[in-house]
Amino acid sequence: MAKRESPDLMETLVSLCKRRGFIFQSSEIYGGLSSCWDYGPLGVELKKNIKDYWWKAMTRDRDDIEGLDAAILMHPRIWEASGHVENFTDPLVDCKACKRRFRADELNGENCPDCGGELTEPRQFNLMFKTFMGPVEDSASVIYMRPETAQGIYVNYLNVQMPSRQKIPFGIAQIGKAFRNEITPGNFIFRSREFEQMEMQYFVHPSDDEKYFEYWREKRWQWYLDLGVEEKRMRWHKHLEGELAHYAKKAFDIEFEFPFGWKEIEGIHNRTDFDLKRHIEFSGKDMSYLDPFTNERFVPYIIETSAGADRSTLVTLINGYKEEEVKGEKRVVLSIDPKIAPIKVAIFPLVKRDGMPEIAHRIEEDLRKSFKVFYDESAAVGRRYRRMDEAGTPFCVTVDSDTLKDDTVTVRERDSMRQDRVASSQLKQYLSDSIGYFG
Numbered sequence: 001m002a003k004r005e006s007p008d009l010m011e012t013l014v015s016l017c018k019r020r021g022f023i024f025q026s027s028e029i030y031g032g033l034s035s036c037w038d039y040g041p042l043g044v045e046l047k048k049n050i051k052d053y054w055w056k057a058m059t060r061d062r063d064d065i066e067g068l069d070a071a072i073l074m075h076p077r078i079w080e081a082s083g084h085v086e087n088f089t090d091p092l093v094d095c096k097a098c099k100r101r102f103r104a105d106e107l108n109g110e111n112c113p114d115c116g117g118e119l120t121e122p123r124q125f126n127l128m129f130k131t132f133m134g135p136v137e138d139s140a141s142v143i144y145m146r147p148e149t150a151q152g153i154y155v156n157y158l159n160v161q162m163p164s165r166q167k168i169p170f171g172i173a174q175i176g177k178a179f180r181n182e183i184t185p186g187n188f189i190f191r192s193r194e195f196e197q198m199e200m201q202y203f204v205h206p207s208d209d210e211k212y213f214e215y216w217r218e219k220r221w222q223w224y225l226d227l228g229v230e231e232k233r234m235r236w237h238k239h240l241e242g243e244l245a246h247y248a249k250k251a252f253d254i255e256f257e258f259p260f261g262w263k264e265i266e267g268i269h270n271r272t273d274f275d276l277k278r279h280i281e282f283s284g285k286d287m288s289y290l291d292p293f294t295n296e297r298f299v300p301y302i303i304e305t306s307a308g309a310d311r312s313t314l315v316t317l318i319n320g321y322k323e324e325e326v327k328g329e330k331r332v333v334l335s336i337d338p339k340i341a342p343i344k345v346a347i348f349p350l351v352k353r354d355g356m357p358e359i360a361h362r363i364e365e366d367l368r369k370s371f372k373v374f375y376d377e378s379a380a381v382g383r384r385y386r387r388m389d390e391a392g393t394p395f396c397v398t399v400d401s402d403t404l405k406d407d408t409v410t411v412r413e414r415d416s417m418r419q420d421r422v423a424s425s426q427l428k429q430y431l432s433d434s435i436g437y438f439g
């Protein structure tokens with residue numbers, strides 16, 4: 001299948017996402033709110049399926065990782081302990097001529113990339129959003145919108161470990177919103193100011209950190225392959241000495257080849273005992289772990305896997321977008337892996353008569369118990385196929401005149417356009433086998 005790699009792919013995708021109800025600009029009727037996005041019917045399904053698939057891989061499929069859903073608002077001391085108040089900054093520069101703002105670390109030259117004007121000296125800009133808790137807006141009531149979900153895990157690690165009776169090594173997984181007042185948001189949902197993270201923190205004995213760091217690098221790489229991402233569009237980026245975050249001993253990013261360049265989609269970090277030690281120091285609480293087998297007491301090291309749900313959604317859209325010529329016509333296909341596709345099966349009566357809509361509705365009701373389905377009887381069947389190709393629907397089931405005779409239906413597969421004749425009674429099994437995990 002021909003793959004479209006034109007520079008305007010992002011523009012095409014943004015417009016497809018709007019038109020088909022995947023994703024649109026937040027507060028659009030008021031002119032939009034910069035770098036905030038709303039997920040419509042298809043987008044919310046796609047992102048939810050990605051999150052569910054992550055949750056399954058990271059918690060349900062294993063016995064050593066527990067789930068958590070911590071509050072977005074947390075005690076402000078947490079962000080002092082974590083180093084975010086002091087260090088979660090980006091270097092900001094302004095162009096003296098055109099007044100545009102840039103992240104100094106993203107610029108190549110010394111002058112404004114837009115107009116060539118002179119730039120100001122960089123100053124550090126903290127990315128955390130602040131707000132006030134309670135009715136009085138003074139410095140004592142300042143709290144922060146969390147810039148990462150990780151800290152909710154650290155401060156709760158013993159609350160999770162004790163009731164679940166996990167022994168080190170074990171992990172805690174969390175999916176939730178994070179907020180960053182980014183200097184240069186953009187590239188659609190790649191960098192927004194409100195986004196969702198899928199983070200897992202794995203608590204290990206300090207002498208095992210290297211081993212589990214490598215283990216999680218491998219696991220997380222494979223997760224993207226299982227999601228259908230082409231391996232040739234992925235690569236590793238190792239953080240060098242100067243790039244490492246204040247908490248990290250070692251860090252590798254998984255990068256994806258976006259139309260706007262190679263960019264991070266997930267970070268795997270060895271955070272050592274930095275976070276727990278800081279919380280011990282700032283809270284005055286003992287958060288060490290007593291090994292029941294060796295009686296050794298120690299502060300665990302943490303291996304973190306930190307992915308973005310929105311970035312993963314964008315990756316699946318870019319990775320799946322294809323255009324090809326079929327019988328002289330352009331066919332647009334979102335070739336998304338069936339297990340995360342927003343709609344799994346579309347059901348069509350070939351024509352709106354001879355009892356076909358009734359049979360199709362019966363099939364729809366039956367399949368709805370297992371899959372996200374969509375019924376469509378408007379326009380020629382070819383048009384209906386095209387609409388489903390664009391929505392990324394892997395299977396279309398058509399009830400036609402043969403169905404009336406032998407109770408079989410046509411199942412058409414999105415990518416190959418292959419059509420199979422399947423007995424109605426076998427349909428659910430056929431689809432389950434083809435879609436695999438769908439729940």
Ligand code: ATP
Pocket residue numbers: 148180182189190191192193194195196197264265266267306307308309310311312
């Ligand atoms: P970048 O270098 O792109 O700013 P980062 O190194 O600050 O990213 P992390 O703090 O490691 O990112 O966050 C982990 C993951 O959270 C990222 O890999 C990305 O998927 C997601 N993420 C971070 N910031 C944003 C954002 N502003 N919008 C969308 N997703 C984000």
